[in-house]
Amino acid sequence: MCKPMTAEAGVFEVTLESTLKTVERAEELAHRVCECAGFDEDDQNKIEMAVHESVINAVAHGNKHDQRKKVHLRFEIFKDRLEIRIRDEGAGFDPVRVADPLANENLLKVSGRGIFLIRAFMDDFRVDSMRGLGTEVTMVKRINPETKSSEGGTDCEHEGHNTPN
Secondary structure (H helix, E strand, C coil): CCCCCCCCCEEEEEEEECCCHHHHHHHHHHHHHHHHHCCCHHHHHHHHHHHHHHHHHHHHHHCCCCCCCEEEEEEEECCCEEEEEEECCCCCCCHHHCCCCCCHHHCCCCCCCHHHHHHHHCCEEEEEEECCCEEEEEEEEECCCCCCCCCCCCCCCCCCCCECC
């Protein structure tokens, strides 16, 4: 286990295959990063679920299960927040056009709940379509200093940094 990070920012990046197995690997990495950042179990679960939903969207909707395409995952830990960026290599989409899962006509539909959950679990959520580069989702979870350990330092500041697939 690692100790929580302090003021020093830590960056953890990985490029993943565009398969559903990628989702589990992304969740495991999210779990490790959350522990390093000092999030409590409840926030860890929310962040892991947001990463889960975003990576599924990148693989299924962005890359359309094309194994020649990649999913790029980046975690950056700051003193006050965790920023997560997930980029696919697809054509992009407009999040405004995603159907509201709470609308009566969508209540029984299986799809369309991922972005709803991400918005509920994270403090900030943004989608940027980058012509020719895919779609990048940016999610932010603020770190509550009252819940962090006061041990300081970390033994995992470089763990996973620029991890190859």
